[in-house]
Amino acid sequence: MTTLTHEDVEEIVRILDTSPYAELTLKTDTFELSLRRGEGGWTQERKTLARAQVVGAAASAKGEAETRPGAAEPEEDGVVAVRAPMVGTFYRAPKPGAPPFVEVGATVGEHDVVGIIETMKLMNSIPAGAAGVVTQICVADGELVPAGATLMRLRQAAP
Amino acid sequence: MTIRRVLIANRGEIAARIIRTCRDLGIEAVLAASDADLDSAPARLADRVVRIGGPRSLDSYLNVDAVVSAASEAKADAIHPGYGFLSENAALARAARARGLIFIGPTEANLEAVGDKLRAREHALAAGLPLAPGGSIATSEDAAALADRIGWPVLVKAVGGGGGKGLKRVDDPAKLAATVELATAEAGAAFGDARVYLECFVASGRHVEVQVLGDGDDVIHLGDRDCSVQRRYQKLVEEAPAPDLPDRLRADMRAAAVRFARHLRYVGAGTVEFLYDREREAFYFLEMNARIQVEHPVTEAVTGVDLVAEQIAIAEGRKLRLAQADVRIAGHAIECRLNAEDWLRDFAPSPGAVAFARFPAEPGVRVDTHIEPGASVPPFYDSLLAKIIVHGETRADALDRCRRAMALCAVTGVATNRDMHLALLADPVFAEGGVDTAFFARFLGARAGGAA
Numbered sequence: 001m002t003t004l005t006h007e008d009v010e011e012i013v014r015i016l017d018t019s020p021y022a023e024l025t026l027k028t029d030t031f032e033l034s035l036r037r038g039e040g041g042w043t044q045e046r047k048t049l050a051r052a053q054v055v056g057a058a059a060s061a062k063g064e065a066e067t068r069p070g071a072a073e074p075e076e077d078g079v080v081a082v083r084a085p086m087v088g089t090f091y092r093a094p095k096p097g098a099p100p101f102v103e104v105g106a107t108v109g110e111h112d113v114v115g116i117i118e119t120m121k122l123m124n125s126i127p128a129g130a131a132g133v134v135t136q137i138c139v140a141d142g143e144l145v146p147a148g149a150t151l152m153r154l155r156q157a158a159p
Numbered sequence: 160m161t162i163r164r165v166l167i168a169n170r171g172e173i174a175a176r177i178i179r180t181c182r183d184l185g186i187e188a189v190l191a192a193s194d195a196d197l198d199s200a201p202a203r204l205a206d207r208v209v210r211i212g213g214p215r216s217l218d219s220y221l222n223v224d225a226v227v228s229a230a231s232e233a234k235a236d237a238i239h240p241g242y243g244f245l246s247e248n249a250a251l252a253r254a255a256r257a258r259g260l261i262f263i264g265p266t267e268a269n270l271e272a273v274g275d276k277l278r279a280r281e282h283a284l285a286a287g288l289p290l291a292p293g294g295s296i297a298t299s300e301d302a303a304a305l306a307d308r309i310g311w312p313v314l315v316k317a318v319g320g321g322g323g324k325g326l327k328r329v330d331d332p333a334k335l336a337a338t339v340e341l342a343t344a345e346a347g348a349a350f351g352d353a354r355v356y357l358e359c360f361v362a363s364g365r366h367v368e369v370q371v372l373g374d375g376d377d378v379i380h381l382g383d384r385d386c387s388v389q390r391r392y393q394k395l396v397e398e399a400p401a402p403d404l405p406d407r408l409r410a411d412m413r414a415a416a417v418r419f420a421r422h423l424r425y426v427g428a429g430t431v432e433f434l435y436d437r438e439r440e441a442f443y444f445l446e447m448n449a450r451i452q453v454e455h456p457v458t459e460a461v462t463g464v465d466l467v468a469e470q471i472a473i474a475e476g477r478k479l480r481l482a483q484a485d486v487r488i489a490g491h492a493i494e495c496r497l498n499a500e501d502w503l504r505d506f507a508p509s510p511g512a513v514a515f516a517r518f519p520a521e522p523g524v525r526v527d528t529h530i531e532p533g534a535s536v537p538p539f540y541d542s543l544l545a546k547i548i549v550h551g552e553t554r555a556d557a558l559d560r561c562r563r564a565m566a567l568c569a570v571t572g573v574a575t576n577r578d579m580h581l582a583l584l585a586d587p588v589f590a591e592g593g594v595d596t597a598f599f600a601r602f603l604g605a606r607a608g609g610a611a
Binding site for chain 2: 005006009010012013014035038040041042043044045046047048049050054055086087088089094095098119120121122142144
């Protein structure tokens with residue numbers, strides 16, 4: 001099986017440099033490479049074509065995110081939704097085994113942390129966003145949520 | 160023993176990079192992939208793919224049993240762990256050995272010696288390396304006495320911490336006892352190891368590290384790298400050699416790294432990290448990374464050595480193929496990490512699907528990436544999209560080439576930090592060379608101030 005190294009690309013570019021051509025497309029069984037001469041220099045776009053044999057797997061790996069639409073039903077009076085600001089894994093507790101930040105019935109302030117969303121190895125604290133009482137927790141610990149998903153609902157404290 | 164088939168227990172650009180060397184050496188590459196990576200470029204490059212579990216790291220890339228079972232199932236001779244995940248995990252090394260598999264990395268004893276920061280400090284002391292003033296503390300009285308001796312401010316560090324986690328600075332002696340107590344509690348909760356220690360705070364430090372290779376008897380170095388451009392302890396730009404270091408100090412640092420690795424009878428590729436104190440013109444041992452590092456290509460660029468190939472040769476039980484005199488450092492190399500982060504929105508991570516991807520194809524430019532049009536950038540792993548590595552005769556040449564190369568990069572569909580690199584490469588202070596680890600925060604602050 002042939003693959004392409006950066007040395008190969010350099011060599012092709014060197015050859016092209018002495019040619020009048022501004023573009024080259026190369027396609028083999030295993031990859032497709034386009035080289036283009038632009039104002040700033042040469043660029044490459046490539047696509048790996050070889051398909052390795054997958055063992056022990058359902059070949060498709062659809063993200064769980066797709067199965068969970070962002071909750072967007074209208075909220076009744078005085079009930080607010082705490083939404084996920086980003087896609088990621090939702091955690092109810094500061095660390096595995098620790099008690100959750102909140103349970104249904106908990107009274108929270110606007111800036112109280114009610115959960116964590118982990119995205120790309122970064123832990124993001126999720127504040128309640130409003131003062132009130134937690135009426136519903138909509139997402140299980142460790143579940144992947146899309147941006148905008150309703151994590152929990154609060155009954156707002158009387159102003 | 161000759162390695163014929165390697166299981167790569169990693170993902171992303173490093174998986175693609177390891178596959179490339181396997182190809183060069185005629186070794187079959189089997190990729191251990193999570194469900195999120197079954198259709199990635201590395202999965203298509205590999206000779207075979209073994210599914211090891213769900214998308215979350217804990218279910219796949221951090222699962223020792225899943226990785227070792229995959230290696231056995233694939234009839235691999237060896238496991239390459241890449242960086243991150245289980246790369247420095249003695250349990251994986253042990254489990255591999257128990258199944259008759261080669262772990263491409265240091266010995267279990269090496270991993271245990273440097274995985275615990277206090278033990279690593281003790282080894283460094285025994286090997287005669289300079290350490291930042293500080294040490295272990297048992298009580299808050301101990302801490303106060305030690306802090307007075309080493310001078311304020313001080314850092315309270317968790318033995319199990321790293322990468323900026325478990326690190327607290329104390330300026331006010333009255334707050335030391337409370338901080339030590341809090342740090343101890345947090346360290347116990349976060350790392351399962353409540354021990355903390357004190358270290359003096361260096362006002363202007365640079366992160367300089369030395370690449371070493373060892374075969375258990377002999378150790379050589381492959382020069383140094385500077386990784387001082389960091390945001391919250393995440394490296395963004397690295398270069399080799401470290402710019403603007405006094406010659407004597409550079410030589411001492413390289414010798415110290417070799418001495419440390421010799422003392423450990425180190426096996427494989429490793430990096431000894433130092434803090435270079437610009438004011439005192441002194442350097443201190445920080446820690447040793449017992450793996451291939453993200454920034455290894457800058458060393459490969461200036462030495463011409465394929466570090467992954469050397470890792471594999473050492474894992475086969477061979478003696479070092481290079482003598483120190485064979486290592487020649489030519490020119491200057493710079494690496495920029497292209498991350499899926501929106502640098503204008505406080506570096507918010509940006510997972511998603513890549514719509515379009517174009518990279519430079521210029522002489523003296525290497526691109527290590529797994530990103531192609533249509534690639535998915537899952538939310539489960541780090542945000543590294545590509546490493547753009549340039550090599551020039553001088554640092555000025557490399558900088559010029561780097562500016563051109565970064566301007567030619569284009570990735571859409573996810574936010575990237577490309578423009579941050581362009582701004583940084585245009586910064587006169589960075590161009591001068593030898594910035595400290597606080598530089599990047601000042602650079603960002605100045606830009607925010609200028610925009611307001």
